[in-house]
Amino acid sequence: MSEKIPVKTVTPVNVHQPASTATKHHRSRSRIYVRAVKGPLETFRRFFGLFFLALFALIPWLQYDGHQAVLLDLAEQRFTLFALTLWPQDLTFLAYLFIVSAFALFFVTTFAGRVWCGFMCPQTTWVYLFTWFEEKIEGTRNKRIKLDERPMDADKFFRKTAKQFCWWAVAILTGLLFVGYFTPVQALFINFFTFDAGFWPTFWVVFFAVCTYGNAGYMREIMCTHICPYARFQSAMFDRDTYTVAYDAGRGESRGPRPRKLARSTVQEQGLGDCIDCNLCVQVCPTGIDIRNGLQYECINCGACVDACNGVMEKMNYPKGLIRFTSEEELAGGTTRVLRPKLIGYFVVLMLMTGVLVANFMLRLPLDVDIIRDRNSLYRETNDGLIENVYTLKIMNKSQREASYKIEVLGLPDYRFIGNQNIIVQGGEVATVPISVATDAYNLEDPVTEIQFRVSTQPEQASPVSLTEPSKFLYR
Structure with missing residues (x-):
């Protein structure tokens, strides 16, 4: 038991450095042979x-209702997600989704x-x-x-x-x-x-x-x-309370090999820490770093070195956790604060934006209407003396099932509707409906009359939907 064990005192260095600083040409990247690990x-x-x-x-x-359940059809400008169809008009959902994903990533990174x-x-x-x-x-x-x-x-x-x-x-x-x-x-x-x-x-x-x-x-x-x-x-x-894969230098140094049968207390008396310098933590690392050199941006927190080191500690009958998920504060002898302002702030914003995203989905109407006025003439007078305006309605059925719609005009008294007032639109399709609206000139007090087009599902539809869009009726 009086055998002297060689002790290695290691000064942490950056393992990713050029072979020589005296030349402009750095050595080429060495291939990393990753060792398999269990744990x-x-x-x-x-x-x-x-x-x-x-x-x-x-x-x-996956198939849903006779079609591919998830299809991001860029050519048709249509994203199908099971029962939901998203169009270019719904890109705000994508923006909200990216924001939610970003803050979820920030929250998880700050914590772990x-x-x-x-x-x-x-x-x-x-x-x-x-x-x-x-x-x-x-x-x-x-x-x-x-x-x-x-x-x-x-x-x-x-x-x-x-x-x-x-x-x-x-x-x-x-x-x-x-x-x-x-x-x-x-x-x-x-x-x-x-x-x-x-x-x-x-x-x-x-x-x-x-x-x-x-x-x-x-x-x-x-x-x-x-x-x-x-x-x-x-x-x-990152902050001092972020959980990351870290090496407990206070427990592991000074490092060096030792017989497995030698008691841990005897090893410690000779100034040796728990690290046996087997380098398994380096061999299993997919980015080829030495976690014992401290926190490095190359570390991806995969935990491979944790499993490798714990396996060695188990064979040596030492306590596990020489390399573990821990915080800088804990390694310094303090206590990790899980609830802290930055983490709470990320969580609050994450929940807020998730709520906005869910609310937008819940309030989303499976119908969109675009009104295009005839640009060739502002108005025209019919043979029976009525003032007529011509419109083209683009009715988009955002659902995936056929729907029957009724078109009505609001804000114009005693009008005549010329065209198809009842229209059937297939699921995920856009119907182009040319119509004309006419009324007597005596009903028009101003050159421009604010009107509205209301497109609503027929009463027999299972889920009633109604959308009102503004437009103008011109005269003189």
Whole structure:
């Protein structure tokens, strides 16, 4: 027991630095070989990612009332979401949705750091999917390193080819599913594989397949560390009470290897902390950082280093949590304040904007009316001496079912309606209705009379809807 254990005192440094500051040419990016890890956080992250992957793959295939349940048809300028149809006039809903999503992201980041990046970001999910194929075909981390160092032979060629085939298959399937949100997915799959999809659908499928392949297969952590803007502005939302993945330096330093059978108290007497310097936390990190160097913008809070370190602590019979989700305040010996002004402010705004979004959806009418006056003549006099104005009504049925409407004129006494006063509009369609309104000149006191057109559903309709739009009746 009197054996002296070597102690390593480490000064935290930035692991991402050029090889030499004396030259303008920096060394090229070193490939990161991510080691597989097991643990509760990894299990949760995998099932969480698989759940959203399944949603992404299944939603385009869902059918509702005889049509694709989710179809963002840009060509027709119509978004179909189950029983809801959104038109360009409804873009305010999209703005509210973006605002709600932004404040939800701000709230979650202030509370738990970049958990969006580690658990829900599509980039992270697809990178782990591609890495899974890589590991199954080429082997574990050490085997992949040796395989890349080995000269090309039949085995290496077969493994690399099989990996590329799987990567491209996933990428093309991803491109097809993504484009399937914007065009009928069943026809897209059939036409794509029969080479009958047309230029633009094929172009976008190939475009998104190449992006998926490049991002998840090769760029990987570069997207998180250099391209994604979220990694840059996230620090504005952090404070001392934000929960992030962090290393407890007070407990772990000084670090160094030691026999597993040596008691923890004996190790501490010799000035050694709980960190055995196994570097597993670095090997499992998808961005290749050393969490022991402190908070770094490259960290995506995936928790892989937490599982790796807890596994080592369990084998050493040490308490878990050397690396854990904690706050800077807690690491300094204080108590984390969950309820604080910034977090409460984000929550209040989030709830307020969510309420506005829900209220707009609840108050939304499944009907829109646009009135266009005849621009060729302000008015005309009929053979029987009446003053006539000509209009064109655009009646949009925003629902997905056929509806029957009645057109009425308000504010004009003793008028004659010339045209179809009762109109049937199919679900999701726009009807163009040319009409004329005539009245005796004695009923007109001013050159311009303010009138209104009221379009309402017939009494037999299940859900009565009425919309009134202003217009003008001109004379002289």
